[in-house]
Amino acid sequence: MAAEDAPGSQFPSRRTAEHVAIIMDGNGRWATQRGWPRLVGHRRGAERVKQIVRACPDLGIRWITIYAFSTENWKRSTEEVLGLMGIFARYIEREADRLSAEGVRMRFIGDRTRLDVKLQRLMAGIEARTSANTRLNLTVAINYGGRDEITRAAQRIAAQVAGGTLQAAEVDGEVMARALDTADLPDPDLVIRTSGETRISNFLLWQSAYAEYEFTQTLWPDFTIEELASILDRVAVRDRRFGAVSA
Ligand code: IPE
Ligand code: IPE
Ligand code: MG
Numbered sequence: 001m002a003a004e005d006a007p008g009s010q011f012p013s014r015r016t017a018e019h020v021a022i023i024m025d026g027n028g029r030w031a032t033q034r035g036w037p038r039l040v041g042h043r044r045g046a047e048r049v050k051q052i053v054r055a056c057p058d059l060g061i062r063w064i065t066i067y068a069f070s071t072e073n074w075k076r077s078t079e080e081v082l083g084l085m086g087i088f089a090r091y092i093e094r095e096a097d098r099l100s101a102e103g104v105r106m107r108f109i110g111d112r113t114r115l116d117v118k119l120q121r122l123m124a125g126i127e128a129r130t131s132a133n134t135r136l137n138l139t140v141a142i143n144y145g146g147r148d149e150i151t152r153a154a155q156r157i158a159a160q161v162a163g164g165t166l167q168a169a170e171v172d173g174e175v176m177a178r179a180l181d182t183a184d185l186p187d188p189d190l191v192i193r194t195s196g197e198t199r200i201s202n203f204l205l206w207q208s209a210y211a212e213y214e215f216t217q218t219l220w221p222d223f224t225i226e227e228l229a230s231i232l233d234r235v236a237v238r239d240r241r242f243g244a245v246s247a
Contacts, residue, residue, distance in 0.1 A: 016236050017189035019063035020056075020228075021211070023203050024049070026195030026219030039083040044221035046091050053104070055225040056136050059232060063137045063186060067203050071111070071145030088142060089119050096126045103135030109181035110144030111152065139185060146205030153179035182207055190235050192228075194220045210242055 024045055031041030049066060056064050069084055076084075092106070099106060108123050115123075123142075156179045160166035166175070177183065188204060188211045196217040200208070214231050216223070239246055 016060040017212070017232055018061060019065070019186050019188045019190070020061050020232075021065040021067070021188035021191045021204055021208065022052075023067045023191065023193040023201060024220040024223075025193055025197055025201075027221060029195065030219040030221040038080055039087075041219075041221055042080075042084055042087050046087050048221055048223060049091070050095065052223065052225065052228060053099075053136070053138055054102075055228070059225075059229055061136070061232075063139070063188075065109075065139040065141065065182075065185070065188060065204070067141045067144065067201075069110075069142045069144070070202055071143055071148045072202065074143075085116065085119065088140075089116075089122060092122060092126055092140075096129065099138065100126075100130050100133065103133045105130045105133040105137050107137065107139045107185070108142055109139055109149070110142045111148055112143065114143055137185070139182075141203070144181070145202040146200075147202060149181050150176075150206055152181075176206070180206060187211065189240075190214065190231070192216065192231060194218050194223050210240065212238055212240065 027041035027045040028038040029041070030044065031038050034040075053064060056062075068088055073084070074081060096106075106126050108127065112120050112123060153176060157166065157171055157175060161168050161171070182204070185207075187207045187209070190213075191200070191204065191208050191211045192214045193200070194216055196215070198215045204211075212235050214235065216227065216231070218224075218227060
């Protein structure tokens with residue numbers, strides 16, 4: 001939950017991560033190791049998303065945020081970019097009904113203005129359709145970059161100040177948080193990155209200030225519900241102090 005919840009509150013140090021964010025990495029390597037095109041790995045990765053998302057409620061996860069495409073991923077070949085966009089579009093199109101029936105609320109973060117207009121409509125449609133669901137919150141980061149998000153938030157706030165609806169001195173952490181794409185999400189408790197890379201690659205820079213981090217060598221298409229459960233167990237016993245001193 002949000003770091004602001006911690007100071008002075010009855011914040012138990014042992015608790016299940018309710019908001020898990022995942023940097024799903026390693027699809028390309030998974031395919032290359034088998035002599036297959038990278039897109040085969042991305043397709044497998046999308047299958048894995050379905051299984052992991054389905055398991056979340058039973059694991060006590062109420063919010064899951066997944067990194068599907070970064071603002072830097074446009075640097076890849078046109079074939080890979082178009083392939084990734086196609087896989088994403090099919091995923092949300094085909095999964096929408098099932099997710100909705102299972103009580104999943106879907107949201108998207110990132111700058112969608114650069115996405116195909118049809119895709120943008122699809123995204124807005126599923127967000128609206130699932131907005132009353134509460135069992136699980138699935139957020140997909142697409143054309144998402146933490147720096148880009150913070151920059152867009154700064155522009156929004158600057159426009160409010162220029163328009164006279166906000167004083168510069170009123171800009172604080174709360175105003176910032178509300179101007180981000182994640183305005184209605186709690187901060188992640190845990191960020192997991194697969195594939196052995198130990199960097200955050202521009203993911204949730206503001207929001208994960210006090211998140212726990214877990215890095216696993218497992219490539220995303222091989223990531224299992226069992227591994228997720230064991231990571232959650234490991235993280236649950238950590239003492240999250242948020243800058244304070246343990247009770
Ligand atoms: C993660 O897998 C998916 C995206 C970044 C879209 P990669 O495609 O980065 O896989 P590797 O890191 O090359 O193995
Ligand atoms: C991060 O993975 C982005 C996503 C998982 C969508 P990358 O594979 O793009 O990150 P780098 O290039 O290894 O830092
Ligand atoms: Mg990668």
